[in-house]
Amino acid sequence: MALRAHGLTKRYGSHNTLVRAVDEVDLEAPTGQTLAIMGASGCGKSTLLHLLGGLQRPTDGQVWLGENRVDTMSERALARLRRDDVGFVFQSFHLMDELTAVENIELAALLAGRSPGRARKRALYLLDRVGLADRAMHLPSALSGGQRQRVAIARALSNEPLVVLADEPTGNLDTAATLEVLRLFDELHAAGQTLVVVTHDARIAAVADRVIAMRDGAFADDNRLVGTVYDGRR
């Protein structure tokens, strides 16, 4: 199991203003699976992703990434986990504007302590893998939205993470660019990468093993929807 959560809860405020952003969610993402969590904006899916990736601490419940329990980790261990074991992909890419495509990707490997030579080699390999070998020296501003997101995905893969967590990865993309990102996810899936995507874009269903609907911080009716395994493709 790449990623596991039990009774995961995040509350904000108190008494009258209490908001349960995530409400006792149980989740298991087996290694190599692509899991999509769908819901309207405000249903808590982004918060859930932050809890899973150690970006936020839960109010209650537990998270395991591989063998490591995430929710009780020290800040220091958490930072290392986010760097080495989790790859994040965001709606608005979050690339460094002043770094080229290849530099954006190798930065993650350099921070993890790889030698400059190895980091560059890995970054170039990943750029080739996302179909952008000829864009290595371009700044993000010279790339289309779809290309930027592919660079961001390559960056997420830089340290061979246990799991890639993506938050609305196609939210800022047109149809053609969305198609490219979905194809890339499909290739990652075929290569055995574990992927958790939160989105309101139903097109993710094309590449997901499972689609879970989320409503008001909880998985909407576990019996019906958590069991909805769209595994017809394999």
Added chain:
Amino acid sequence: MLAKEPAYGYDLRARMREALGPLGDAMNAGQIYVALARLAKAGLVTSEHDEGLPDRPDRRVYALTPAGQQRVAGWLTEVSWPKPDLAEFHLKLVAAAAGRLADPVSLVDAQRREVLRRVRDAQRAALDRSVDPVAGLLLEGVVLRLRADLEWLEACERTWASRAGHAES
């Protein structure tokens, strides 16, 4: 497909399949001849069989009659737009709630699963790099419509879930 030039049935079938892309795979071989027979009966299509070949439907060359050509011209300028029948599903929810026959939200969930399955199939077909861009347009249209349906189902869910909440409190 016939407006281009007279053709054998199997040529027409090949043209249809090419135009429809992956969605054309569901078309069965006999369908085209059933349609041609119906058009012939209506006087829109005529056919003659090739000399020296056995007289079977797949050996006949089909062509538009003048009436058929007129019908094609009319069809091109029509602006009718088939609409999905939302009213029936809407009434299903109203009836389920009014008669306490079923939970409307669970009906919405079931419907969403079905629509999502269709989105998955169409989008999966569109991911195939070998799909011709023109046929891909049709898939894109199918997916866009289904996404609109999902959005509407989301709105249904919100309204019916909040009504259930009011009824309980």
